[in-house]
Amino acid sequence: xxxxxxxxxxxxxxxxxxxxxxxxxxxxxxxxxxxxxxxxxxxxxxxxxxxxxxxxxxxxxxxxxxxxxxxxxxxxxxxxxxxxxxxxxxxxxxxxxxxxxxxxxxxxxxxxxxxxxxxxxxxxxxxxxxxxxxxxxxxxxxxxxxxxxxxxxxxxxxxxxxxxxxxxxxxxxxxxxxxxxxxxxxxxxxxxxxxxxxxxxxxx
Numbered sequence: 001x002x003x004x005x006x007x008x009x010x011x012x013x014x015x016x017x018x019x020x021x022x023x024x025x026x027x028x029x030x031x032x033x034x035x036x037x038x039x040x041x042x043x044x045x046x047x048x049x050x051x052x053x054x055x056x057x058x059x060x061x062x063x064x065x066x067x068x069x070x071x072x073x074x075x076x077x078x079x080x081x082x083x084x085x086x087x088x089x090x091x092x093x094x095x096x097x098x099x100x101x102x103x104x105x106x107x108x109x110x111x112x113x114x115x116x117x118x119x120x121x122x123x124x125x126x127x128x129x130x131x132x133x134x135x136x137x138x139x140x141x142x143x144x145x146x147x148x149x150x151x152x153x154x155x156x157x158x159x160x161x162x163x164x165x166x167x168x169x170x171x172x173x174x175x176x177x178x179x180x181x182x183x184x185x186x187x188x189x190x191x192x193x194x195x196x197x198x199x200x201x202x203x204x
Contacts, residue, residue, distance in 0.1 A: 018176065025171030025180040029187075032167050036184060039149060039165070040191020046121055046147075047072070047083040048196070054116055054146070055087050056108040056137055057125035060178045062089035064125050064151075068185045076189035080196055086115055088137075108137035118145030126150065127177040129157025138162050151184055153177045 029036075043053060053072060055065040069085035088111045089095065098107045112122060122141040126134045129152040138159065141148045150159050150166040153174075160166035169180045 018173070021172050021176045022179060025169045025176050026183065028170035029167065029180050029184055033187070035165060035167060036187045037191045037194075040188045041195045042147075043121055043188065044192040044195035046119065047085075047192070049119075051084070052115065052117065052120045053083070053085040054112060054120065054122045054141075055085065055125070056089055056111075056122070056134060058089070058131055058134070060174070061125035061127060061151075061181070062087070064178060064181050064185055065123070066090050067182065068123065068188070071185070071189045072192070076186070077193050078197075080193070086111075088112070088115075105132045105136050108133050109140035112137050112140045112146065113144060116141060116144050116146045119147070121147045121149065124148065124150045124159060124163065125152075125181055126157075126159050127153045127174045127181075129153060129159035131159075135159060135162065151181045 047053065053069065055068050056062075057065040066087040066089070069087040069090075072083045072085040074082070088108045094111065095107055098110055102110060116122060122137065124134050124138055129150070135158060138148050138150070139162065142162075148163040150163040152160050152166055152168050154170050155168040157168075160168055167184055169177045169184075171177045171180060
């Protein structure tokens with residue numbers, strides 16, 4: 001007697017499809033490697049000058065946002081001083097108060113207005129690029145004079161159109177985009193570390 005359904009996918013079928021999509025997404029990220037390096041270098045300059053990084057996202061993107069801030073307050077590859085980096089989805093009391101009093105669309109935007117200063121950097125993560133609270137945060141950050149970058153899914157999404165610069169991952173599924181975003185987060189941190197290793201040139 002055979003067990004299981006005759007139409008069940010063969011073992012590893014999902015993984016095969018996922019790895020194929022992951023390769024596609026990583027390929028699209030690699031083509032944007034120059035922008036990741038630029039972001040890391042510019043972010044290092046902002047942080048060294050006393051500026052702050054704010055990061056936000058929903059669901060799995062919130063986890064990636066928190067991962068990025070942890071690497072900067074802690075360390076990535078090398079020992080260095082801690083930098084100011086805040087994940088806007090991590091403080092539950094503030095989040096629930098804002099959602100209760102102002103609605104979900106304001107949950108990140110109001111924090112951007114509270115914590116962001118002109119010249120700071122806001123990184124927004126959204127696999128769809130359509131989350132209203134993320135789009136509201138981008139608009140509020142622009143009003144407050146912050147530099148706004150986004151990590152999104154495929155091009156053509158609203159978030160990529162309203163931020164200063166965006167890394168768009170060409171992948172078919174949310175899971176794949178999130179995994180590639182983690183690689184992008186690490187690439188940004190590596191670029192920050194590389195910039196910090198460069199000697200400071202004093203012009204007299």
